[in-house]
Amino acid sequence: MPRERLVVIGGDAAGMSAASQARKRRDADDLEIVAFERGRATSYSACGIPYWIGGAVGTEQELISRTPEQHRANGIDLRMRTEVVGIDLSSRRVTARDLETGRAYQEAYDHLVYATGSVPMRPLADGFDAPGVYGVQVLDDGRELIAELDSGRVERVVVVGGGYIGLELAEACQVRGLDVTVVNRSPTPIGTFDPDIGAFIADAVANMGIKLVFGQAATSVETGPDGRATAVLTADGTRLPADLVVLGLGVRPNVGLAQAAGIPLGASGGIVVDNRMRTQVPGVWSAGDCVESWHRLSGQRMVVALGTHANKQGRVAGINLGGGYATFPGVIGTAVTKVCDLEVARTGLSESEAEQAGYCFVTAHVDSTTRAGYFPGAKPIRVKLIAEKRSGKLLGAQIAGREGAAKRIDVLATAIWNEMSVDEVLGLDLSYAPPFAPVWDPVLIAARKAFEAVEGDIARDVREGNHG
C-alpha cells in the first residue's frame, strides 16, 4: 500500500509531465499515481492538429509522444475516457465518471494536479453552438473535423477569428482545396502583432487565395432546417455561406471544475499558482493552459496557452511534488507561426501592450535578408524592435519574413529575458557566415537602428527642454 496518492486531472502535456516527473522521483511503493483523461489520447501535440488536418502530418499517431500504454508501463494508473466531474477539497476526493460505461466513482488524493488545459472560445450569440461549428482543441476534435472534411459534404469553410489557430486552420482547409473565408474583428490578423507586421500576415493569407473579411465581427451563425450551420453573418449584414464553420477565436482556460470546487482564479481567468505551480489550496497543484503565468515585462498575470509552457510547468509541478525543487520563471510572450511561406514571430510587448503597461518607447525596423544578400537562398526578413525611452531597454520584437527568418526571435527573447538594452544587443557576438547571415545580422542592424532612435529621442528631449 503506497504511502500517498497523487491524482492527475488531464492526460496531456502538463498533467503527464507532472506525473512522469513525480514517478521519476518517488517509486510506486511511496506514491501511487492515478491520472484521468476524458479523451482517447495522452501526451499529444495539440499544436500539430492543424498540420494533421492539412495533411502535412499523415496520422494521428505521429502527434502522440507517449501512449497510454507507455504511461502505464511507467507505473501510472491511467484511466482513459474518464472525466473528473467534481473535486471535494475538504475531503480530498475527486468524483470521476467513465464515459464509456457511465459509471461514477470517487477517488481520494493526497496531492492533486489540475491540468485540464483550455477550451476554444465560442461566442454566446445565435448559432455558434449549432452542429457544423467546430472548435479544435483536443485530438478528438481534430479527428471529428477530418471526418467531416473527408465526407465530401464540405466545400465552403468560414473561419471565425484570425488568430494563430484561426489562420493555421484556414491554411489547412485551403490546402485541402476548399473555399475558405476568414472573418476577423480587427483590421489585421493575430492581434498580438502590431498592425504593420499584421499587414504582412494579411497579405500572405490573401495571396494563398483565402478570402479575408477583416475589421468585422461575426455576429451569428445561420442554421438550416436540420439545425446545421449554413452561413456566418457579420455586423454589417454580410452573409458568408458555409458548409462548415471553424472557430479560431483563441481559447480560454478550462477552469469550470476548479471554480466549482473553490480553487481560486486570478483576474485573467486562469488558476492562481505560485512559481512552484502550487494553487492557493494546500495539496493542489496546477499547470498548463488553465493557469495564469507571470509576464516578466508587464508584471501582469496572464493566461498563455502554449505547449512549451505546459510541458515546463508540468515538469516543475512534478519535481516539486516529487520532493525536489524547481520553479517556473514566467513568460515574455514569445510566439511563432507560419502562414503559407511567411514566417512570423514575436516576443515581449507589442506597441499596444507596452503602452498599456505604462512604458514610453521608440520603435525601429529593418528590412534585410536571412543570408548574405549575394548568397543563394537569401530571403527577406523584417525585424521590428520596441525599446524603452531613455534606457533603451528592449521591450519587444516582431519578425516577419521567409524561410530562416522567424527563429531569430529566440535571440531577442533571450536578450529581453536578460533585460538587455538595444545598445547591448548590438554588441552581441552572433554567428556569421554567408550561408547563415549578412555580416550585420538583421537582429544587429535592428538593434543599431533602435539605438539610434533612442539617442535621437534623447537629443530631441534635450532640445525641447524635456530632459534632466
Place this chain on the structure above:
Amino acid sequence: MPRERLVVIGGDAAGMSAASQARKRRDADDLEIVAFERGRATSYSACGIPYWIGGAVGTEQELISRTPEQHRANGIDLRMRTEVVGIDLSSRRVTARDLETGRAYQEAYDHLVYATGSVPMRPLADGFDAPGVYGVQVLDDGRELIAELDSGRVERVVVVGGGYIGLELAEACQVRGLDVTVVNRSPTPIGTFDPDIGAFIADAVANMGIKLVFGQAATSVETGPDGRATAVLTADGTRLPADLVVLGLGVRPNVGLAQAAGIPLGASGGIVVDNRMRTQVPGVWSAGDCVESWHRLSGQRMVVALGTHANKQGRVAGINLGGGYATFPGVIGTAVTKVCDLEVARTGLSESEAEQAGYCFVTAHVDSTTRAGYFPGAKPIRVKLIAEKRSGKLLGAQIAGREGAAKRIDVLATAIWNEMSVDEVLGLDLSYAPPFAPVWDPVLIAARKAFEAVEGDIARDVREGNHG
C-alpha cells in the same frame, strides 16, 4: 582647408566602416579623410570568396557592398592600388606607394586608422612559397585562384589545413569537379570544435568525396622543373600529387607595418587596442582582423578574424574619432559554417579552451530535430553544452546538424553573454510551433541535460566528501 586629416590604411570592412562613421559625424570642412587600399576593391565580403570560387556566387561584384566610387561620392579621398609602406609616428606621416606607377609619397595625418586585416598562414618549410600554392584572403586572391581553376590545367587540389577556410575552399573545389584532398595536423577538423563534434564534420567532408589525410602535418611542397608545386609531402612520407595547393591554415594579423612603426602588439600577435579601438599610440586607432579582442569568458586577449567583428570595430573607431562614444564589448568566440549540407556552429569555450582557462565543468549533449519530429522537413540536430561545475554557468556550446540547426547557436551565445546558468537557460521563453521546433526546443533539452549533469556532479561530490 579642413581642420584635421584622418588617414585610413586598408579599404575593407574595418577601415571603411571607420571612415564612413567618421564622415557621418564630421563634415568635409572639419575632417578630410584619405583612405589607402592596395587591392582593386573596397568593402567586400572576404568570407564570401569560397562561394564565389565554388560558383554559388556568380560574380565578384556581388561580394562588394560599396565600391570605391560610392566611397568617393561620400566624401572619402580613396586611393586604390596604393600601399602604405611606412608610418612615422613622431611626425604623424605615412609613406604611400602607388602600385601602378611606383611613385611613393608622404601624407600627414592627425588621426590614423590601421586596418590592414590578416594574411594567410604560410609554413616556412620548403616549397610553401612556390608558384601554385595559394592563400586566399583578399578579393584579388580569389580572382587569381579562379583564373587558375578556369585554365583547365588543374585536376588535383591539395588543401593544407582543415579549418573553416580550408574546408570551405575544399568544398568549392570539389563542387567544381576537382579531385580534392585535405591534409590536417589534428585528427579532427576545425580545432575550435571538440573532437566529438569534429567527427561529424569529418564525416560530412568525406561523404562529399573529399579525401581526408588527418592527424598528419604537411611538411613540404614538392616543386617541378619549372618551380611550380607538384605535390604535398606529409610527416610520414606520403606524397599527395597536386596541380594546385591551397592554404587553409588560418590567418595571422597583418601587423608588419605597425610593428616596424612601433605600434605595440599583444602576446596574441595582434595590435593592442582599448575598448574604444585606440592603440597605445595617441592618434592611432586600429580595427578588424589585425587587432586583438578581449574574450569575455577566458579573460584572455586573442585575435579573431571575422567580418562581423571587423565591421563593428570599425564602426566603434569611426564613432569615437568622429567625436561620439562607442565601445567594442569583446567576443565569446561564436562561429558558424556549412560543410556540404552539414551546419556546424560554436560559441564560448570548447572543452580544451575551458580547461586551459582553468574552469572545471560538465558536458551534456542531446540529439533532437530542428522541427517537431512529426513535421515534414524535420532535420537532425545535436546540441552540446559545457557548463561550469557547481554554478552551472554556461561556458560553451556546439551544434552540428542539417538545415535550420546552426543559427540556434545565437540563443546560446546570448545566454553566455549574459552569464546565464543552464538552469536559467532552461527557463527561457523560446518560440515554439511545430514547423520551427519540437515542443522542447533542442536548446532547452540540452540545458535540462546539462543541469542534470551539474546536479549529478554535486551529488557525487557530496557522497565522496568533496563538497562544502
